[in-house]
Amino acid sequence: MTDLQIKRFSLFVFFLFFAVMVVFSALAQTFGSTTLAHLSTMVSHGFQRSLFSALLFSHSPLLRAGGIFLNNLKVLAVVLAAAGLLRVKNRGARFVGYIGLSLFVGLLIVNAVVGGLVVTAIARAHHAAWPLVMLAGILPHGVFEIGAYAFGIGLAVAASRPAGVRSRVLYHTLLPVFLLLLAALVESFVTPLLLGLVT
Numbered sequence: 001m002t003d004l005q006i007k008r009f010s011l012f013v014f015f016l017f018f019a020v021m022v023v024f025s026a027l028a029q030t031f032g033s034t035t036l037a038h039l040s041t042m043v044s045h046g047f048q049r050s051l052f053s054a055l056l057f058s059h060s061p062l063l064r065a066g067g068i069f070l071n072n073l074k075v076l077a078v079v080l081a082a083a084g085l086l087r088v089k090n091r092g093a094r095f096v097g098y099i100g101l102s103l104f105v106g107l108l109i110v111n112a113v114v115g116g117l118v119v120t121a122i123a124r125a126h127h128a129a130w131p132l133v134m135l136a137g138i139l140p141h142g143v144f145e146i147g148a149y150a151f152g153i154g155l156a157v158a159a160s161r162p163a164g165v166r167s168r169v170l171y172h173t174l175l176p177v178f179l180l181l182l183a184a185l186v187e188s189f190v191t192p193l194l195l196g197l198v199t
Contacts, residue, residue: 006154006172013150017112018142022134024116029123029130061188069184072145076152076176079104083156094160101156108149115142126199136194141187148179 078100085097115138122137123130155172 006151006158009157010147010150010154013108013153014146017108017146017150018139020109020112021116021119021138024113025119025130025134026116028117028120065184065188068187069181072148072180072184073177075104075107076148076180078107079149079152079156080173080176083152083159086156086159097156097160101153101160104149104156105153108153122195122199128199132198133195136198137191140190140194141183144179144183144186148176148183151176151179 082097082100082104085093085100088094088097119130119134119138122128123133126133151172155176
């Protein structure tokens with residue numbers, strides 16, 4: 001798989017993620033008069049309690065960006081480790097790599113669903129239009145964050161092919177890490193300002 005094929009596959013995963021998020025947010029907003037409204041609010045509060053530490057809720061935007069970056073880097077490490085295992089000739093290692101890749105894709109899909117529900121919860125709480133909340137609160141940093149994850153999946157799929165990755169491994173590893181750093185900075189410094197404009 002060439003660089004161009006990895007990028008094309010990454011774009012497919014990227015758009016699929018956002019499509020799932022938009023669909024679930026729209027469903028929750030349109031049909032969730034009671035049940036989905038409560039579910040989205042519960043998911044939003046549970047998401048904050050379970051995934052974000054005190055560092056992520058720091059008053060310092062720089063510390064918050066660091067916490068977001070480290071949290072997202074842990075997630076990216078799963079797919080990069082899977083990509084590494086899929087390059088090994090040993091069947092056992094490749095099997096573990098496939099399991100890691102499958103878990104990561106499943107986690108990404110769940111994250112898309114949760115993201116859609118959280119957008120709905122924020123929109124309902126502030127009586128705002130959910131498309132505006134998604135555009136302001138998810139899209140600016142999500143472009144970089146989901147792009148990094150999608151690129152990691154593309155790299156893992158490329159590593160699982162017989163030809164493997166016929167390009168620079170260091171570049172393929174550092175690019176998604178750099179994208180996550182950009183995502184953390186945007187989420188910490190830019191996203192709150194944009195959300196303030198629409199809520």
